[in-house]
Every structure is written in C-alpha cells, then in structure tokens.
Amino acid sequence: MFYLESGQFSTSYRQDQRIFRLWQARLALVLLLAAAYTVVPWLGSDYLFSAILIPFLVLSLAGVGLNLLTGYAGQLSLGSAAFMAVGAFATYNFLLRLPGLPLLDGFLLGGLSAVPVGLVFGLPSLRIKGFYLLVSTLAAQFFIEWLFTQVPWFANNSSSGVISAPALVILGHHFNTPRGSYLLTLSIVLPLVLLAKNLVRGQLGRNWMAVRDMDTAAAVIGIPITRTKLLAFAISSFLLGIAGALWAFTYLGTVEPHGFDLNLSFQILFIIIIGGMGSILGNFLGAAFIVLLPILLSIISSAWLGDWIQAGQLENLQKILFGCLIIVFLIKEPEGLAKLWNTLRARAHGWPLSYWN
C-alpha cells in the first residue's frame, strides 16, 4: 500500500515544509493520537500507565531536551538530571508557596527556573569545547544534587528531604490516578515536542547544526555563536526542567535529590545515542527502547529461564547488553534507531522495487 503515496507532489513550499508531507503519514499520526487519547486510556492497566507509558513519555521529553543541546547544537552534557532536579524542586516550591497557583503554571515556572541554571553552567561552553564541557555539566550535576540535599528549605524542611506530588488538579479535575497522570503527561509532552520540532526545522535549528558542524564557518556567515549556544542551553534546560517536574510528580509521585543522580543523566544520554542524535523521533524510539528492554528481558527470563538465571545475574546481563548496544550503535549507526526507521521506510517506498535508492 506504500506506493499509494506516489504522485503526491508538493505544489508549494508551504506544503513541502510540513512535518508530515504524505497524507498517509498524517493519517497515521491522527490515528495514533486518537488511540493515545481514547483506546489506550480505556483499555490500559495501572501497570501500563505508571510503569511504561508515563516514564516513556517523560524520558522522551527529557531526550528531546538533551538532543537539542547535544544532538543539534553539539554541546555534550552529562548534567541533564541536574536540570530536571531544578525543574522538579522549583515546581514543588512554586505550588507549595503560592497557594492557588494553577498546576500547569507551576510546571511552566519549574521549567523556566531551570533556564538560568542551564545558562550559568552553559557559559563555559563559550570558551571550552568537546568533553572539556563535561566538567561544567558534571559540576552542575554534583552541585545541584548537593544543594537540594543540603538546604532543607527546598523540601519544605521535611526531615526526610523527600518532596511529594501536590494534588494534580486542573480546573477541579483530578489527575492523581495512573490513568489521569498518563493523560496529563501526554498532554504536556506532545505540545512541547511540537515546539521543539518547529525550532529544529526553523532558522534557529539550522544555526544550531551549523555551530555543531563548524563554528568558524558559522560565524563567517553571520550566525551569532554566543547567542546560538546559550539559546541551546536555555531551551534544553527548560524542556529538561519540565521533564523533571513530570518525573517527580506524574511518574514517581515522590522524589529525593539523589533520585536525579548521574545515572539518570547517563540514561538520557543513552536515549539520544540509541534513538539518534539530531532527530526528534529518535528520542521516542530511544526512550521506548530504554524503558521496555529491561522489562522484557526480566519477563522473558523469568518466564523461560527463571530457574537457572537469577534476578541479579539478569541485571548484570542487561548492563552488559546496554553497554554493547551503545558501542554497536556508535560504530554501526551513529544516527541511531531514527536512521534505521527512515531506511526502513525508504525501503517500503521502494517496494516492490527492492533496490530503490
């Protein structure tokens, strides 16, 4: 049925600039969204919502955030979790200390408060490059983690230092159930991703890639390097901040500073490596991969080799597998699952002509 798409020519640049040029793609998208809002909530179980879909959505958003910075603007960062932490704790405090503040505004403010932090730790990127920048982002990682552990005010002086989700209410509608949290998360993540997509296909996105590929040339054709880099840090940490708030409140429900540790940063980096640097779709693929693989592994093993492989060994196995995949992708497919997906589609277009493009 793929060759139905033949004969669809863009007759205007407007048409050509659509995210989904083909009506099949657009239809598929509409169906997908419809399903996400109707069938899934109707059929889904608590497990599906709170153990798979919500983390998947949140991690996808976080992936987008990091991808703008690393995949598009070429600034390597290991501090993603720190910016997420800022978002989470800021949201918590805004909602706590400004009673009556609408929930969504709380999330928005949380994201915004991550921006200055991102800028501060992004400043060194103007002078240093490549993995030297790791130092700056790692500094962020450790400092922020320490700060939130250290200053009890951030956790409303609770002796445990743990912050827990406020009531998720929008216009008197409660979202605290797994199903509700899922719908809420979905409705926050999707528009943000759309914005990100618009950015990367617009002038700013091209400037980012230009800076990534060769910043001297970028400067020569009049791209303001400083501004472009800092914008990358700002927007990236904004998205990460909101992702952090979602992580804390629609996914886990409660979180402590160490919940945003280096491992989370790594996870997000892996999402974009596996999913595909410089791709928006890739973040979803990568997130799905990183959420599902461990679950499938453990289920498969306990189902079929439950006796002779014990839970612990499985975890090690999975660690090894992850590592290998990272390396394999870096070697074989630096553009990640997204690229594979596109090649697949290209094949499908060509079908039945197997040697198309």
Place this chain on the structure above:
Amino acid sequence: MTSIPRPLLRLEHISLSFKGVKAITDIGFEVAEGEICALIGPNGAGKSALLNVINGVYQPQQGQVSFDGEVRRHMQPHHAARRGIARTFQNIALFKGMSVLDNVLTGRTLKTHSSWIEQALRIGRAAAQETRQREYAEKVIEFLRIQPWRNTLVGQLPYGLQKRVELARALAAEPRLLLLDEPMAGMNQQEKHEMSQFILDTNREFGTTVVLIEHDIGVVMGLSHHVVVLDYGKKIADGSPDEVRCNPEVITAYLGTKH
C-alpha cells in the same frame, strides 16, 4: 593603477604577523564596486590571510580596512557578514551534517528577522519568512544548477559540487562583496569553466563585487577586471590583467628567479 573614484573596499597599510612571523607586510589596494578582483601569487604569499583580514577572521596588527566608506581596524566575522561580506574557504567549510538545502538556508540567517519564539510557535513572521527564505534558497540552487542534490547531505557530495554548494551558501546571503578562496582548486577544465561562468553570472546578474584567489593564470586573466599580485606577503603589482601580465617583477616572481 590610479585611485578609483568610489571604491567599495579599501585596504591601507595592512600588516599581519603570527607570533612574530610576518604574513602580510604593508599591503594596500582598492576594489571598485561591481568589479572582479583577483589576488594571485605563489603559495604562502599571504593571499588567504588577506581574505581573513578583510572579513575579520584575523585582526591585522597595523593598517585599516574600509568597506563601503566605513573604516574599521577590528572587525568581527559576523559584523562583516552583516555589512554584506560573504566568502568561501580554501578547504571547504560546509556543514557536513546538513543537507544542501539546509546549508544554503543557513546563508539566509541574517535575512531572517523572526524571533525563535515565533519560529517555535510558527506564528507571526516566522512561517511567512521561512517560505520566503526557502524561495530565495531555491533560486540560488537553481542558479547554480544543484537542484538534483537538494536533499543530499553535503558530506556525501563530490568535491566539485561541494565547492558549488559553498558558493551557493555565500550567495544566499545576497552579499555586496564576495570573497572566494581558490574556488576552482582541484577542478578539471570543464568544472573550472562552469565555475567561472557562475562567478561571471553572479557578478553580472546580482552586481556582486568579487575578490577571488586563483592560481590558474589563464582563468584569472579571462575572469577578472583587476589583478593584485602578492609575493612573500608584499604587494608587487596591482592593475588590469594586461598591465600585470607584462610587469617584470611578476614575471620574476612566477619564473622564480632570485632577486
């Protein structure tokens, strides 16, 4: 050559050195609006360095550059770009990870005035401008006949085409002054011919002033209205092709006899 009534570009007493090593010594010349000026000279004569001075990649220790009447000692690359100076590089400086179209579109960056917020929301000027940029980019792509590769990653294109794409990116900025660093290096006669055609057409159709570096004397003489000859960072001749051709110093420099 006598002073031009109203030069677009004037260099005066430019001297540049790296860690004490002199690259350019007291060079000055003028380029008239709308002319094609060629910089020639043996390797290491300081030609590329001079281009880098003109668009602010290097800061000269002495001398000043005046462009369109505006005099400045220190110019930042992006400022130069703003004033309408575009250039290509000796060893191609394209954005390898991006498609031909996107590369050309980056050339439009200074013509885009919508804020990133507008771009994100696709509101206000953003969408309309995006389309306008696209139209112009397509015009340039057509002009340089690289439509077939519109959506190819430049990294995958052959050398000759990459040179063309780089020219396209420069033209997309609608420059008043175009600096070309060996636009035909490593090309065969056929390609060189095409490239020269593009340069001439650019000069005629858009009235773009061109300063180019080229080794192939034949091409240079055919192409340019005005030739400046450098040797060991000094200017040894400056004039019309014919004047330069019979300049004894030039001959020695090129025949390489000691002096």
Place this chain on the structure above:
Amino acid sequence: MSFFFEVLLGGVLSGVMYSLIAIGFVLIYKASGVFNFAQGSMVLFAALTFVSLLERHVPFWLAFVATLLVMLLLALLIERLVLRHLLHRSPMTLFMATLGLSYVIEGGAQALWGAQVHGLDLGIADEPFTLAGLMLSQFDLFAAAIALSLVIVLSLLFNRTRVGLSLRAVADDPLAALAIGIRLQRMWVLVWAVAGFVGLVAGLLWGARLGVQFSLSLIVLKALPVLIIGGFTSIAGAIVGGLIIGASEKLAEVYVGPILGGGIENWFPYVLALLFLLIRPAGLFGEAAIERV
C-alpha cells in the same frame, strides 16, 4: 596550625591516589586520543579479579600476574572490538563509546565475581604514627612510594625504550606513525594493557582502603578534574593535578565546608577545575591545542 598541616598532608596523600587513577587516563589519551571513562570500571574489574583469586587461595604474585594477563586480554578485546572500528571519529563519539564500555565491564565484573564486598589486606598497617608532630600512616607512605615508582617506570618506558618512542610518535601524529611503519593497533593494545596495569595497582591500594567493591568505579569521577588541572597529556601533570585536587578539596571540606553545611567534596574539585579551564584551558602541563582556520 599543625592541624592545618595534617589536613594538607592528608589531602596530598589522598591526592596521590587520585593521581594513580589519572595516570591511566593520561596514558590512553596520549596514545589513542580517547578520554577513557571506563578507567574506573577497569580499576574495579582488576581489583575484583585479583581479590577473588586471592580468596580462591591463589598465591599473591600468581594472582597478580594472572590479573595482569586478564587486563591484557581485556585491552586486546577493546582494541579489536571497539577502538579499531572507531578510527577517525570525533572525541565525543569515542568518549561515549567508553561510557558504554564501562557498563559492559562493570556488568561483567559483577556477573563474574558477584557483588558482595571484599576486604583486602596488603599487610601494610594503616595505623597512624607521628613524625615531627604530623600524623602519618605507613600505608600512606607506601602508597606514595608506589605512585612515585610507577611514575618513574612509566617515564622510563616512554623516554628510554623503543616502544616508548613509537608510542610518543603515535601520540604526536598517528598517520605519520603509520607511515613509518608503527603498528597502531599493537600500540593501542599495549597502552590499554599498561593502563590496565596502572588500574590494578590503583585498585589494590584503593581496595585496601575501602574494601574492594562496586563504588571503586566511582573514583573515575575524581580523576576528571585532576586531568583538567594537570592537562590530559602529561603524567607529571596527572600527579600534580592529583595532589592539588586532593589537598584543596580536603582543606575546603574542613575550612569552607562547615560554612556551607559540609559535604562539598563531591563538587568542589569540579568548580576548581572549571576555574582552571577558564583561566588556562590547556591545564598546567598540557600542550595548548591550536585551532586551524
């Protein structure tokens, strides 16, 4: 005042330990331009292997040699399966590859030797004795001595031997090295193996301190600032950087910590390194990288 010196000394001596880790990085970075994040897990792996052998009643030296062989094998595999396929890739890519590598090694180490904590006794007492009013421990001196001799050995290896010369050639310009017939692959294997050896030594000293266990792999995080300060390409730099980090973080913890509420050791070195970067991007001993336009 003597307290100040005690803190300083203590810091310097734990700095020695950092240096040991950092040296491993420098070696690999010099020869293959890789910032090897997996160094930490290599330390863990080496130490775990060694201890597990000891616990299976393998005599000390035999265990040591066996572990060395294992590390050599590991280096071989890494070169074959990873580095070889990542020639001419960006440092960023290489770095991320080593990130993956660290996962593989950590997982493997635990799968192989289990996750429980092992004690390790090198037979050197870690009890304090006072020297000129300053408190010292034999173990510290021992560690310092080891580090020192390691540096001497390595610099001899680099400057005197033929292998060392070709190593430096590779470091300076891989292509040229290839041209004059140096086998790049072999050099890399060698360097990674040496790094493995350094890792083992570091692992033993740290292991004797902390017990051999998972968190050994975390000391990789201390090495990064050390490298920034010392420069990625200089063994001397690694030592000095280590000492600076060690001393300053301890002093900061003792004198600044209380003001900020303590526990600042995790991020202080990074902030310090950041300042260094902004002032002297090449580090103390590193060669400044010149960018061609």
Place this chain on the structure above:
Amino acid sequence: MFYHGLKKRGAVALGLILALGAALPAHAAANQQYFPLQSYRVGPYAAGGTGFFGGFIDYMQYVNLKDGGVNGVKLVWSECETEYVVEKGVECYERLKKGLNGAPAAATNPLSVGIAYATLERSTADKLPLITINHGRTDSTDGSVFPYVFPLQLNPYSEVSAIINYIGQQSGGLDKLKGKKIVTLYHGSPYGKETSPILSLLAKKYGFQLTLIEVPHPGNEQQSQWLTIRQIHPDWVILRGWGVMTPVALKTAQKTGFPANHIIGNIWSNSEDDVIPAGSAAKGYISITTHPSGTQFPVLQGIKKYVIDSGKGNLADPKRFGNVYYNLGVVNGILNVEAVRLAQARFGHKPLSGEQVRWGFEHLKFDDQRLKQVGAYGLLQPLKLSCSDHEGGGSVRFQQWDGSKWKVISAWVQADRALLRPIIEASSHQYAKEHGITPRDCAKES
C-alpha cells in the same frame, strides 16, 4: 520446584498483561498467599538485599515445608530486581501488586527508603500494606494517618533515642551526659539527615555537646571528616552510615587514631558486610541491632533442617546463613507470616486481600511466650502494634565486632518513645493536612 512453576506461569501471564496492556482476568485462586518481592541482588547495596531476601524467602519456604503453609494456605512469591533504584522499584511494584495467578498479594517489603517513599501513596490507594522494617518514614508510625504503612520494630527516631540512652547507661546515668562530646557522622542524603533534629533535641534535653558532620555520598573519602573529629576529640561517634561509607569510616578512624570501641553504628551500619571490608580496623566497633546474628535460635535451626539441608536454601553463599541481614530477613518473614496468621484467624483460613492482611499487621503481638512458640525468643523483640502505633517495638540491643563475629553486649535498650511521639504526630498531621487525609479515630478501631 513447584513454586518455580508458578513463577513461570505467572511471568507468562505478566507477558500477556504487557502485550494486551489489559488487566489479568483473576481466575479462581489456588489456595495460595502471594508475596511480591522487590529484591536487589546487584549494584552497590547488593550485599544487604541478598541477605535480607535470602532470609525472608528461606523462612517462607520453611513455613511451607514444615506446616504446608499458613493453615494450609501455601506461601508463594516472585522476585523483581530493583537494584535499589527507585524507578525500578516502582515498576516492580506495579508489575507484582496484582498478585500471582489469582493468589492475592499480602504486603510489599522493599528494603529501600526511596522505593518505600515512592510506593507509599500507591500502597494506600491499592490497599496493600507497605512494610518498612527498621526504616522508612518515621511519621508513618502514626497508623491513624498511615493505615497501610508499617515501620516495624524501629523507626529512625527511636533508633537515635535508644543510642543516646545506651551512651547514658555507659556513662552511668542520663544525667552524666551533661558536657559529654558526641559527634554524629552521617551519610549525605535525606536518610542520613533524617535524625539530626532529634539528636539536637536530645542534646538540648541532656546537655551533651553535639556535632553533626556530613559525609558526601557514597562516602569513600573521609579523611577530612575524621581529622575534624580528631580535632574535636569526642567521647562517642555515632555512625549513621550506608553501604561503603561504614567500612571506610572504620578504616579512616583507625588511620586517624580514633578508637573503634567508641564508635556506635546505626541500624544500617551493623552487618558483617559493613565491618569485614574494614578488616582489623573494625575490631571493637559497636553497633545497634534489632536482632542478634547467629544460628542458635530454634527457628534458624528449623530453617537449616527443612530448607538449607534439603538444598532448597536461597543463599548462594552458605557462609551468610545467620548473619545480620539474613536474620533480619527471617525476622521480617516471621512478622509477615504472623500478620497473615492473625488476619486468617479473623477473616478465615483462605488467601486474603491486602486490606485483610493489613488488619493482621495492625494487631501484631509478640510476647515472650509467643516468641518461644515461633522459636524466635531472643531473636525478635517483644512488640505490640496498634492502630496508633505501627512501630511496636522501639528497642534495640548493642553488639560488638570481635574481629570475626558480632557479640551482643547489652540487653534490650528502649527508646524514649513518649518523648518522640508528639514530634511524630506533628509531622504526620502536617502530612494529613497537605494530602487532605482525615486521621482515623483509633478509639473506634477494634
């Protein structure tokens, strides 16, 4: 083994759940009570997890093999590795909470503060008891606000209070504490900080001089902290450690010349895995415990006879049988099974819902006689829970490491729970207010 069979089929069922994303149709339950285990056997804290869940599983196994379950209701369980990571803990909780082949889940026992916090509200919503033995959220002691959460035996506040009382005893009376210097070295995390306010309170009350020193996570560098301690020259150091921090603390203490027998470790610094890596430096180190290690207790002998010797033991390393974490697992098993038994006495000898088991937990009562019956006299402290008190015990014993094993050196030392109660209630009521909970009236509860 038959319960493995169950595990398999259960997992396949879970596979289906995943595939369909739909709830598993709960077909008629076999006569089984299910325990979902969010265990951790790898990662930095594997030592604790392996021991604890080993003991827990072996005890349930013992009950199955010896009595054929609880009143004929077989105990079944399945493990899900959390690696002590909160997200994984949540995933496991959601995966396992539905029960196994219709066998309903009795209670969850994540041995992790983080996971406990993350699943606290879920447990309440799902009506599934959340057991946080010796740890967890202090104010969940107030069962009127936290009906489904049980910090059994000992909550963090009682912990420090008991330690101070012990130090009091040692110095010959709490009044002698005046002017004493006590340093608390704590892990740089919410867990580590949790007891600081209580310590300060006690310091004010008894007039001892308290210094709080933080060790940044994970704690494998403590030179500066111990030099500071040496500077202060305290009478006692209270060690609130976790994972690698404890052995390193002991090593560094030795290195800086502080005597191990004046360091008192808290409940998570009290296992063999904490001291063995420190080698000789740990000799003389004192720590609290809610249960002695050792295998002399009848219940452990029983486990040996029925489980270990018949090769059905869960431990890969037999040396760990009877160590602190293992015995904690056994104690935890005893408490869980007893809760099921009590609940059955009320709701009938059949598989019970979490809600019913909760009743059992709330009415847990162990006096010496009952302890003797289950063969845990001296292993488990006498305790009695109620609607308002979900902790029950609140007393600890002190043990000292002699270089090869722990020796119990004190009788049960009670925490000053009367003193702590108002603080706990203040906090629990604040929680109730934040979350719009109206506390149960415990007078009405039966």
